[in-house]
Amino acid sequence: DIMQKANIDSLSKLWTKAEHNTFQHTTIKSMTEIMQTMLGDDFPDDIGEMDLNMYVITNDCGIKGASAILDKDFLAGFARKHKWNKIAILPSSIHEAILIPVSEEISINYLDDMVQEVNLTQVAPEDRLIDHAIIVNF
Numbered sequence: 679d680i681m682q683k684a685n686i687d688s689l690s691k692l693w694t695k696a697e698h699n700t701f702q703h704t705t706i707k708s709m710t711e712i713m714q715t716m717l718g719d720d721f722p723d724d725i726g727e728m729d730l731n732m733y734v735i736t737n738d739c740g741i742k743g744a745s746a747i748l749d750k751d752f753l754a755g756f757a758r759k760h761k762w763n764k765i766a767i768l769p770s771s772i773h774e775a776i777l778i779p780v781s782e783e784i785s786i787n788y789l790d791d792m793v794q795e796v797n798l799t800q801v802a803p804e805d806r807l808i809d810h811a812i813i814v815n816f
Contacts, residue, residue: 697748703737704746706756706777735767736774744807747775757816765814768793769807770800780813 686692709732733756736743747753747767756777757765764780766789778784789811797806 700745701749701752703739704735704743704749704752705738706733706735706752708733709776731779733777734770734774735777740773742772744769744772744775747812753777753814754816757814763816765816767812767814768796769810769812770796771802771805772807773805775807786811786813 681687681692684695686695709730712734735746735753737746747769753765757763760779762779766778766780766784768776768778768789770776770793790809793811794809797809
């Protein structure tokens, strides 16, 4: 009934429309940019010059934006722009995830431990996703 009311005649069109609606507001901001916004005038000048190589992916309102990690095209473009071959996605809550480049020095166990620690100490149980990092190759 809902599909008919929306003039959608097939499931594939429905999924295409759902993906478009979900991904049209995907944003990625550097952790440095987020810290600058949070701290304002208290943000230390020398940190602004650092490249933390950490980015937050969400939607433009920051509410229930972790679904942005499913936007493969957006992630691939981000990886190409930063010349990353592998990205670790650290699900931080239902609202956002953290992206970092993966190098040979970083183990998946270390990343999993980090996600588990943050979930246990910083994320409300109802806002948790999974206790594991996700590695995506490009």
